[in-house]
Amino acid sequence: MMAALFDPPYLAVIFSSQRTEEDRGYGRVSERMVELAAQQPGFLGVESARDAEGFGITVSYWKDEASVAAWKADLEHAAAQRLGKDTWYRAFRLRVAKVERVNGMG
Amino acid sequence: MMAALFDPPYLAVIFSSQRTEEDRGYGRVSERMVELAAQQPGFLGVESARDAEGFGITVSYWKDEASVAAWKADLEHAAAQRLGKDTWYRAFRLRVAKVERVNGMG
Numbered sequence: 649m650m651a652a653l654f655d656p657p658y659l660a661v662i663f664s665s666q667r668t669e670e671d672r673g674y675g676r677v678s679e680r681m682v683e684l685a686a687q688q689p690g691f692l693g694v695e696s697a698r699d700a701e702g703f704g705i706t707v708s709y710w711k712d713e714a715s716v717a718a719w720k721a722d723l724e725h726a727a728a729q730r731l732g733k734d735t736w737y738r739a740f741r742l743r744v745a746k747v748e749r750v751n752g753m754g
Numbered sequence: 755m756m757a758a759l760f761d762p763p764y765l766a767v768i769f770s771s772q773r774t775e776e777d778r779g780y781g782r783v784s785e786r787m788v789e790l791a792a793q794q795p796g797f798l799g800v801e802s803a804r805d806a807e808g809f810g811i812t813v814s815y816w817k818d819e820a821s822v823a824a825w826k827a828d829l830e831h832a833a834a835q836r837l838g839k840d841t842w843y844r845a846f847r848l849r850v851a852k853v854e855r856v857n858g859m860g
């Protein structure tokens with residue numbers, strides 16, 4: 649699950665989180681959010697990893713601020729964000745960053 | 755392993771990678787790199803997660819371009835980068851991004 653590099657500039661939304669022990673549909677909603685994000689205008693890609701201790705990082709890539717704002721405001725996504733704060737995440741960090749240069753292999 | 759939010763702007767180095775099956779000291783060198791990074795001028799923090807399929811994301815946070823450049827050029831780190839390309843990573847993506855805004859809980 650590795651996103652293409654694209655030519656910068658574009659935006660990265662870096663979401664790191666520590667899960668609670670609660671399930672309550674987390675896996676299903678999480679998959680649905682990836683599916684829904686991929687349908688949004690300006691979506692470029694997403695990368696995600698969560699370790700055995702429940703610490704995870706998801707980075708989604710977007711064309712511009714308008715596409716980040718539209719995704720944040722999406723009603724189904726907003727409902728999932730509330731569930732995340734109330735139920736699934738013990739702690740999280742969200743950082744919006746402008747990608748300036750890229751490099752890679754494979 | 756969650757980094758403090760700090761006041762933007764600062765830089766995020768987003769490193770996503772798919773591991774090979776090769777070990778050859780990976781865990782030891784990986785831990786050493788976190789320890790060494792934390793000693794560099796301008797280091798702000800690091801977050802890292804790798805899943806059971808060997809896909810991982812590490813995001814390190816830096817004060818400015820000078821500190822990112824100095825860390826990239828560190829001799830012990832440069833040797834580890836070569837081992838990574840030759841042995842440990844099947845594929846990777848490296849993105850340098852300027853953090854513009856932050857948000858969090860917990």
